[in-house]
Amino acid sequence: GVTSPCLRELMRRGIPIVWRSAGGTYLGQTVDLSGQMAAARRAQYRAAEDAAHALSVARLLVRAKIVNTRGVMRRHAGDATKALDELRRLAGQAERAAGRPSLLGIEGAAAAAYYTLWSEMIVPARHFPGEAASAARRRMR
Numbered sequence: 001g002v003t004s005p006c007l008r009e010l011m012r013r014g015i016p017i018v019w020r021s022a023g024g025t026y027l028g029q030t031v032d033l034s035g036q037m038a039a040a041r042r043a044q045y046r047a048a049e050d051a052a053h054a055l056s057v058a059r060l061l062v063r064a065k066i067v068n069t070r071g072v073m074r075r076h077a078g079d080a081t082k083a084l085d086e087l088r089r090l091a092g093q094a095e096r097a098a099g100r101p102s103l104l105g106i107e108g109a110a111a112a113a114y115y116t117l118w119s120e121m122i123v124p125a126r127h128f129p130g131e132a133a134s135a136a137r138r139r140m141r
Contacts, residue, residue, distance in 0.1 A: 014040075055100060062103055063094040066110045073114060076121040086113045 002010075002017065007030065010017055014037065017030040031037055047053050070087040073080050090110045097103035 055097070055103070058100065058103055059094055059097055062097075062107045062110075063091050065107070066091040066094055069110060069114050073117060073121070077117040078120050080117050080120075083113045083117055086110075 007017070011030065011032060014032040014034075016032070016037070019027040019029060021027055047057070066087055070084055070091070073087065074084060077083070087110055090106050090113070094103060094106050094110075097106055
């Protein structure tokens with residue numbers, strides 16, 4: 001939740017608010033209609049047209065994605081030392097990617113490292129209660 005005074009301040013500063021349901025579904029947004037958003041969008045489009053700037057931003061985004069993925073894996077995967085080391089290496093490579101194709105390859109390699117341990121990160125008892133009950137019945141037999 002956001003208080004009314006907070007909403008007013010965000011709107012005064014031209015900061016958009018995206019509203020989502022508890023499950024993450026997009027519901028709508030509160031935006032500044034005074035024209036300042038249009039200027040910001042034009043600046044974003046100009047920056048995206050600058051290949052060097054776009055690559056710099058993409059490097060940062062892919063690196064952040066890999067670092068966050070690594071954090072999830074560190075918290076939820078069992079023995080993930082090899083994959084964690086690989087993700088650390090790939091995050092460093094993302095910072096130095098020579099171009100978009102190599103950056104996309106690095107991002108793909110990070111996803112592959114993450115999904116090698118995907119099954120270890122799903123805890124049936126927490127995510128699939130029916131499966132936990134089935135497993136308990138099988139153990140009782």
